[in-house]
Amino acid sequence: MSAWDIIVMEAPRFFTWWNIRFLLQAVGNTLVASVLGCAIGYGFGFVLAALRLPQLVPFAPLRALCILWVETFRRIPFLVLLLLVFFLSQFAKLEAPLWTVAVAAVAIRMSALAAENIRAGLEAVRPMQWEAALVMNMPPWMALFRVILPQAWRVILPPSIAHVLSMVKETSLVSQIGFIEITFAAKMLTQRGFSALLTYGSALVLYFFVGWALAALGRWAERRLTSRSPASPPAALPLQTR
């Protein structure tokens, strides 16, 4: 049977109201888990990046600890991190629900990525700004929030949206612990007897549209923000003018 035959024959049986509603609920779960995890991860990542500033924290071992955290959780695959958080929560007898484990894993991963991103953004602001603010007797935290961050966030935001997109894709691995997101919904539907071509195809299409929305958001943010930023974004590649 060719693919076209399968799709034409199975589609009416597959695209029922219940199935579509189930898949859309799974999309909702995916988005909630990733956005919540990203928000928490970004908050924590900001703390990590801020603690790495020598102007704010002149205490080297704390900075070293932050670097250690970031380097550790950048270098662990998400599946291993997820399983580790899952089994640790069982070991500590926390009896956490699945979505908590999922959000915690996403948050830890995101904190490492966010810390790197925010650090790059903070370093993109000219060092004179720090010195000027500190010379005027501003406490370092006030200098960070009132002087540096308003200039840095335009550089931080566009890559952050790309990171959010990559975390939405990584939530597909959360299906392995049984959290009902898009991939798990597709697997459930396959086990119920629907054609795998249609179930996993629908999953791919759903992820594609979510990715399209986020990528469009990222492009809009990059266009509107980086051209007007007083901080220069880090140059990625040597570009020779034609």
Next chain:
Amino acid sequence: MPGAAIRVVLQYGQILQYLPDFLVGAAMALWIAALAFAGGLMIGLFGAAVLTFGPWPARALVGAYVRFFTWTPQLVQIFFLFFALPEVGITLSPVTAVLIGMTLNAGAYLTEIERGGFASVPRAELEAAECMGFSRVQVVWHVIAPHVVRALYPALSNHYIIMTLGTSMAAIFGVEELTGRALNANAISFRSVEIFSLVAGIYILLTIIASTLLWLVGRWMFRIKAKVF
């Protein structure tokens, strides 16, 4: 606290017997990533060339391929190859499905990376090649590709290490790389926390060693002074 009557103690001694197994799995992860990276590099070179020089239908096609494979998760791509293709008669073994999926995924990302590198080639060299009568294919292979490899070495090495971490999802299909062997050991011994913390440590060491080696190769062979990963 519910269940607090049972006291569980971490016992790393019991899982040390799996360490050689895990190290072989780590080598397999590097190998799978290397194969997929090589394939992706070729696809990326072709795709970047089409995006820079090709007619608009070809550019639209390559653009659609890149967008599809970068906006969808690698796991679902491999699920599709492994579970959906048998319905049309194409049955792939787990390793083959993982390799094809990872190659296609890497090809999309590397097309984007290499397209940025194409812009870094000095215009004078392109004009000189055109004067000497090079065909488009010859220009890409002899002039652009060497420049692209040097300019993009940090970005390419970074992506290779990300791919090495990405091989962990092959465990879901039964491939015996590091995470797969961890899941097997977990099924035998039930020492989950010990095994996965050990495997996490092995991944960290693996990426540190790999990125240091790639940085050294970059410095000595290509004289590139950029940091990798």
